[in-house]
Amino acid sequence: MRYAEVGYNLEIDLATGNIERVETDPKMMELHLGGLGTSVKIHWDRVPPETKPFDPENLLIFSSGLFNGTPAFSANRTVITFISPQSGLLAYPMMGGFWSSELKYAGYDKVILRNKSPKLVYIWIHNDKVEIRDATHLKGKGALETQDLIREELKQPNAQVAAIGLAGENRMFCASIEQSRSSASRLGGGAVMGDKNVKAIAVRGTKGVNLADGVEFMKLMEEVTEYINYRNTNPIPDVMTILSGIGSPQEMVHTDEKWHTENFAWGNARNRRKNFWTDEIEESWAKAQVEAIKRFISCYNCPQHCGALIDAPNVPRYMMKCFSKLTYSMAAYVDNLDFGFKIAQQASEYGVDGFSTPQILAFGVELYENGILTDKDFEGCPKDNEGRFFWLLDRVVRREGIGDVLADGTYWAAKRIGNGAEEFAHNNIKKHEQLPIKLGMLDPLYFLMYSTNEKISITQIEGNWPQAAFPTKEQRERFVEDWPQLPDETWKEWLLEWELRGEKAIPYFPTPDIAAQIVDWMEMLHNIDDALCICAGMGSFCLKPPYHIHNYPKLISAATGLDLDEEGLKKIVNRSRNLHRAYNNRLGMSRADEKPPEDHWKKRFPEIEEELLTTYYEFKGWNYDGIPTRERLHELDLDYVADDLEKRGILKDGQGQEEN
Amino acid sequence: MAKVKKKIKTIKIDADRCNGCRGCEIACSLFHAEPKYSSINPAKSRIQVVSHRLKDIWLPVFAGEYTPAECMGRDVYTIDGKEYDECGFCRAACPSRDLFKDPDTGLPLKCDMCEGEEEPWCVKWCLNDVLVVEEREEEVEEEEALDDMEIGLEALTNKFGMSKVMETLARMSMAKKG
Ligand code: SF4
Numbered sequence: 001m002r003y004a005e006v007g008y009n010l011e012i013d014l015a016t017g018n019i020e021r022v023e024t025d026p027k028m029m030e031l032h033l034g035g036l037g038t039s040v041k042i043h044w045d046r047v048p049p050e051t052k053p054f055d056p057e058n059l060l061i062f063s064s065g066l067f068n069g070t071p072a073f074s075a076n077r078t079v080i081t082f083i084s085p086q087s088g089l090l091a092y093p094m095m096g097g098f099w100s101s102e103l104k105y106a107g108y109d110k111v112i113l114r115n116k117s118p119k120l121v122y123i124w125i126h127n128d129k130v131e132i133r134d135a136t137h138l139k140g141k142g143a144l145e146t147q148d149l150i151r152e153e154l155k156q157p158n159a160q161v162a163a164i165g166l167a168g169e170n171r172m173f174c175a176s177i178e179q180s181r182s183s184a185s186r187l188g189g190g191a192v193m194g195d196k197n198v199k200a201i202a203v204r205g206t207k208g209v210n211l212a213d214g215v216e217f218m219k220l221m222e223e224v225t226e227y228i229n230y231r232n233t234n235p236i237p238d239v240m241t242i243l244s245g246i247g248s249p250q251e252m253v254h255t256d257e258k259w260h261t262e263n264f265a266w267g268n269a270r271n272r273r274k275n276f277w278t279d280e281i282e283e284s285w286a287k288a289q290v291e292a293i294k295r296f297i298s299c300y301n302c303p304q305h306c307g308a309l310i311d312a313p314n315v316p317r318y319m320m321k322c323f324s325k326l327t328y329s330m331a332a333y334v335d336n337l338d339f340g341f342k343i344a345q346q347a348s349e350y351g352v353d354g355f356s357t358p359q360i361l362a363f364g365v366e367l368y369e370n371g372i373l374t375d376k377d378f379e380g381c382p383k384d385n386e387g388r389f390f391w392l393l394d395r396v397v398r399r400e401g402i403g404d405v406l407a408d409g410t411y412w413a414a415k416r417i418g419n420g421a422e423e424f425a426h427n428n429i430k431k432h433e434q435l436p437i438k439l440g441m442l443d444p445l446y447f448l449m450y451s452t453n454e455k456i457s458i459t460q461i462e463g464n465w466p467q468a469a470f471p472t473k474e475q476r477e478r479f480v481e482d483w484p485q486l487p488d489e490t491w492k493e494w495l496l497e498w499e500l501r502g503e504k505a506i507p508y509f510p511t512p513d514i515a516a517q518i519v520d521w522m523e524m525l526h527n528i529d530d531a532l533c534i535c536a537g538m539g540s541f542c543l544k545p546p547y548h549i550h551n552y553p554k555l556i557s558a559a560t561g562l563d564l565d566e567e568g569l570k571k572i573v574n575r576s577r578n579l580h581r582a583y584n585n586r587l588g589m590s591r592a593d594e595k596p597p598e599d600h601w602k603k604r605f606p607e608i609e610e611e612l613l614t615t616y617y618e619f620k621g622w623n624y625d626g627i628p629t630r631e632r633l634h635e636l637d638l639d640y641v642a643d644d645l646e647k648r649g650i651l652k653d654g655q656g657q658e659e660n
Numbered sequence: 661m662a663k664v665k666k667k668i669k670t671i672k673i674d675a676d677r678c679n680g681c682r683g684c685e686i687a688c689s690l691f692h693a694e695p696k697y698s699s700i701n702p703a704k705s706r707i708q709v710v711s712h713r714l715k716d717i718w719l720p721v722f723a724g725e726y727t728p729a730e731c732m733g734r735d736v737y738t739i740d741g742k743e744y745d746e747c748g749f750c751r752a753a754c755p756s757r758d759l760f761k762d763p764d765t766g767l768p769l770k771c772d773m774c775e776g777e778e779e780p781w782c783v784k785w786c787l788n789d790v791l792v793v794e795e796r797e798e799e800v801e802e803e804e805a806l807d808d809m810e811i812g813l814e815a816l817t818n819k820f821g822m823s824k825v826m827e828t829l830a831r832m833s834m835a836k837k838g
């Protein structure tokens with residue numbers, strides 16, 4: 001009997017239509033848990049580095065995690081892995097919603113897609129019955145629309161459907177995969193799905209997921225519940241409202257957007273508007289939001305309600321979460337929120353990344369304003385900011401005219417356009433658009449997170465450590481007073497010492513040694529969440545979350561029957577983390593790629609940055625180039641990886657910390 | 661039949677507070693798993709959250725009585741200007757559909773208020789206070805409540821006839837003794 005995982009993957013060859021239900025090796029759970037961990041292992045074993053994103057051999061894996069389908073609150077992520085057309089590296093965007101638990105109830109942990117279908121199809125998984133069905137009638141349909149059409153066609157109101165829109169069909173590099181109120185957006189999973197000619201995957205399952213020790217598991221969940229209730233009634237004082245609670249940022253609940261609108265950059269990640277949030281704006285934005293929201297909704301088995309059903313004036317209904325309500329308005333320099341709600345609907349149906357896309361459009365506008373793109377490129381484009389964005393969005397997802405160039409994202413578009421356009425693609429890391437934040441002083445923690453994490457998207461790297469020092473001693477003391485999530489009591493000292501200004505402030509403090517430990521800890525928490533497919537909002541992404549390193553090993557042990565302690569769990573996720581790094585090294589990533597956008601901070605300190613990176617690499621057991629050493633790989637039972645890296649000349653013998 | 665005092669439990673459902681998480685389905689199926697707490701299968705839950713996301717319907721519905729035959733008349737609801745499928749909100753385990761039937765055996769499921777538990781599991785694990793139990797005492801005619809197996813057997817006899825069921829049981833027990 002398998003516990004927590006179901007023990008079967010679904011392997012689909014889209015070229016031949018061959019479908020197989022394949023039993024997995026139980027050892028894989030012991031070595032990599034599940035979710036991202038076991039998916040990375042499959043890519044390592046089966047997709048060699050010569051593979052290009054749109055090659056048939058590029059696998060597209062939809063994976064549940066170890067905890068989906070169990071009673072663990074907020075275990076609802078689906079992690080989707082593939083070599084990204086944008087970064088050329090192994091990407092793993094995730095979506096919440098309802099899909100992955102349903103997959104486990106149907107009897108599978110993962111769906112592994114290989115090769116390409118000769119025509120547009122969708123996949124229908126109903127327990128043991130799996131079909132590849134014609135989807136030509138769904139061509140061009142919206143990503144949300146498609147979900148309901150498929151449910152109706154199958155007469156299966158409880159089927160969960162993940163679908164792409166026009167953007168995915170046309171292989172726009174920032175195309176998302178949409179499902180219910182969620183989407184897997186970053187780095188172009190939708191484009192790879194579209195390239196494989198798969199419009200959607202629908203799933204309905206009526207089988208069970210087993211727990212090794214359900215009594216113990218529920219006892220632990222009672223403690224988790226108690227803490228959720230406590231945190232929901234006791235927001236953390238002294239931090240911004242948006243950071244005070246648990247769950248994803250409560251962008252649907254809160255209407256006060258002073259902080260985002262005045263601290264994040266507008267346009268193509270350019271300007272902060274210091275006095276934007278006037279009384280008038282506050283009133284009109286709050287009104288627009290309250291009127292647009294019909295109901296607050298959650299993902300599967302989660303007590304929070306980070307999403308909302310949106311019913312805005314003259315806009316078909318859709319569901320929204322998080323920050324996309326602002327990204328389009330701010331990128332377009334539009335001062336009314338109605339526009340945000342309106343264009344986000346269109347964008348969700350097209351199926352595009354709500355972070356990258358607005359920046360790509362704003363980038364196009366900037367190039368036009370600076371004479372790099374011309375009237376010919378913008379022929380037929382309305383002159384007003386709103387109209388221009390709608391027009392551009394349409395061009396991009398249809399890949400028409402200049403849209404075809406912009407559809408590859410700012411990095412690749414700039415390369416194609418030339419003529420100085422590269423200067424304008426200024427907000428990327430590893431070719432991927434970042435949050436539009438431009439700040440003053442280099443921050444050691446953020447420098448490391450931005451530079452080194454394989455996620456390449458800060459909101460899913462940061463989390464448990466406060467974003468900034470508290471101004472007063474009293475506030476610091478209050479914060480550390482009750483902080484059971486910390487790995488070690490002594491770490492409290494670091495927070496107590498951390499000041500806003502002076503020697504004990506950024507960029508000097510946390511020192512490289514301390515920064516390395518904190519960043520490694522935050523990253524490890526994300527890696528655990530990503531293996532279990534727990535929402536980061538209840539674990540790694542928020543301050544003082546219900547799930548942490550002290551209760552995870554117990555929960556995992558009760559669910560699976562493994563006998564795990566903290567060290568054991570850390571070792572497992574460290575193994576998967578290093579395998580992922582090695583995989584990306586094999587795809588060509590190294591130290592030279594590991595840097596935040598040039599203009600992310602006004603004040604940069606090259607020497608400190610150099611020391612931070614070197615110290616962190618050493619702490620991680622990576623050599624000067626950011627490649628895991630044989631020694632570290634051996635400790636993690638990854639000798640086969642060291643052999644491979646050596647054979648390919650990526651890891652040289654000796655391989656220590658050599659500065660060149 | 662004798663009159664007896666009986667505690668009547670009502671679960672009040674404040675559907676407006678429901679966020680559609682379906683945690684109640686997980687809780688119910690876990691509690692009724694065999695062995696208890698060993699597995700989760702929402703399709704076996706005696707509460708089902710009927711959802712039509714874009715229509716703003718997230719409605720927890722409890723499994724009611726088993727019915728051997730479909731209704732002659734059907735109901736079609738219109739709510740908030742949107743029309744729903746026939747029988748969309750009915751509580752019955754009915755031959756016309758799969759809802760409230762065990763997916764493995766096809767036998768009907770019925771909410772038993774989590775007999776023996778202090779608090780029904782769906783109520784306990786819904787953290788949004790959508791489900792609230794109220795208790796009151798009432799004088800009722802004594803009647804024997806059917807347990808799960810009886811409900812199942814009743815459904816089988818309705819479908820195949822009593823003698824066929826008896827025959828099959830006899831044959832199975834012979835085979836077991838073998
Ligand atoms: S915390 Fe929010 S985003 Fe996370 S699972 Fe719950 S409802 Fe979804």
Ligand code: SF4
Nearest residue numbers: 678679681682684786
């Ligand atoms: S657990 Fe509560 S909030 Fe969640 S679906 Fe059930 S009734 Fe609704």
Ligand code: SF4
Nearest residue numbers: 688771773774780782
């Ligand atoms: S009261 Fe008990 S049996 Fe009835 S639906 Fe709730 S959990 Fe299931």
